[in-house]
Amino acid sequence: MSEVTQTRLWLAQRISAMVLAVAVAIHLTGIIVAIQGGLSAAEIIGRVGGSFTLAAFYGVFVLACAVHAPIGLRTVLAEMTDLKPVLVNGIAGAFTAVILLMGMQAVLGFYGLGGG
Amino acid sequence: MLVVEIWRGGEDGRFQSFDVPRLENQTVLDVVTYVQRKLDPGLSYRFSCRVGMCGSCAMTVNGTPRWTCRTHVSRVAEDGQLQIAPLRNLPVIKDLSVDMRNFFDKLAKAGGAFQSTKARTDNFAQIPPADPQRKQADAGIECIGCAVCYAACDVVTWKPTYLGPAALNRAWTLVNDARDGMGDKRLSLVAGDDGCIACHSQQGCQEHCPKSLSPTAAIAGLKRSVAVAALKGKL
Numbered sequence: 001m002s003e004v005t006q007t008r009l010w011l012a013q014r015i016s017a018m019v020l021a022v023a024v025a026i027h028l029t030g031i032i033v034a035i036q037g038g039l040s041a042a043e044i045i046g047r048v049g050g051s052f053t054l055a056a057f058y059g060v061f062v063l064a065c066a067v068h069a070p071i072g073l074r075t076v077l078a079e080m081t082d083l084k085p086v087l088v089n090g091i092a093g094a095f096t097a098v099i100l101l102m103g104m105q106a107v108l109g110f111y112g113l114g115g116g
Numbered sequence: 117m118l119v120v121e122i123w124r125g126g127e128d129g130r131f132q133s134f135d136v137p138r139l140e141n142q143t144v145l146d147v148v149t150y151v152q153r154k155l156d157p158g159l160s161y162r163f164s165c166r167v168g169m170c171g172s173c174a175m176t177v178n179g180t181p182r183w184t185c186r187t188h189v190s191r192v193a194e195d196g197q198l199q200i201a202p203l204r205n206l207p208v209i210k211d212l213s214v215d216m217r218n219f220f221d222k223l224a225k226a227g228g229a230f231q232s233t234k235a236r237t238d239n240f241a242q243i244p245p246a247d248p249q250r251k252q253a254d255a256g257i258e259c260i261g262c263a264v265c266y267a268a269c270d271v272v273t274w275k276p277t278y279l280g281p282a283a284l285n286r287a288w289t290l291v292n293d294a295r296d297g298m299g300d301k302r303l304s305l306v307a308g309d310d311g312c313i314a315c316h317s318q319q320g321c322q323e324h325c326p327k328s329l330s331p332t333a334a335i336a337g338l339k340r341s342v343a344v345a346a347l348k349g350k351l
Contacts, residue, residue, distance in 0.1 A: 003308030007346045010313040014343070078309065079274040 009071050016068035023061045050114020055107055062103030070095040120147055123201040127208050144184035145173050161212035171262035175212050176201040181267040183326040203267040219263045226283035227305040230290060233297035241295045253292040256285045256334045258327050265321035265331050277310045281321035281331030284312050288334035291341060300350045303342050307351055312338035
């Protein structure tokens with residue numbers, strides 16, 4: 001991997017961190033407000049399900065996670081293990097796929113449960 | 117009397133204990149010199165100027181990297197005991213002498229050599245002391261290349277290919293030197309996984325720098341410049 005690509009990854013991690021800082025704040029505020037009236041599966045589905053706005057918001061959240069976390073994992077593995085760079089990049093890439101798949105499945109699942 | 121433990125041998129060596137007379141205004145380098153001159157002439161260590169200019173006498177004193185010629189025993193001895201070891205993050209040649217090649221090679225690798233844009237017949241560049249870029253360069257220019265920051269840096273320990281604080285600090289002084297002609301090419305040299313973006317900003321370098329410089333600030337400056345260059349496609 002070239003130095004330019006490595007630097008772009010670092011930049012992508014910084015930019016995704018900015019997105020996550022806002023998204024996490026909105027998410028935490030949202031759940032603190034939402035649980036005031038009790039917490040049940042029906043309540044969550046009733047609030048989140050079918051909402052395009054929330055699906056779009058959590059879609060961006062998942063995308064930012066999928067960019068941010070694997071780049072950090074790549075750095076940790078490179079510094080703390082003796083794994084070869086190609087394997088480190090492979091693990092980080094696989095982690096991206098897992099976050100995207102699981103995250104998007106959850107987002108689309110909730111959207112679908114509301115009949116959207 | 118001081119009880120002094122000094123590292124003997126190579127990487128797999130051990131500490132050897134010596135009793136050294138305690139003197140007023142005694143530096144750690146005085147202690148090491150006493151041991152070599154009076155107790156064991158086979159002790160290997162490195163020093164030159166003895167006044168904090170040359171950067172050759174750095175060692176690990178009671179677990180902390182320091183310039184030994186300007187470190188008074190009274191500041192660092194714990195209950196009359198000193199433990200003196202070679203610098204961390206550099207291969208031990210023998211006793212207190214380390215192989216500095218990696219350290220100096222990285223200065224070159226980071227574009228640490230000044231590239232002039234003028235000939236000797238040209239006039240001197242006139243850069244006002246208040247010039248913002250000159251201030252940035254001045255802030256890091258007093259580095260003596262002692263490798264204390266390099267020994268203090270955990271990122272170097274974890275990632276031996278990381279350029280390290282001294283090399284990046286040097287690069288930042290040149291990025292801000294209006295007379296230098298390397299430009300964005302130097303930013304390319306300090307970008308990438310082994311360059312400035314590997315720094316975790318733990319600030320061990322500036323905590324231990326005997327010249328009170330802040331390589332952390334220099335690296336932060338490089339990160340900003342590298343980010344802008346990457347966005348503009350100039351890396």
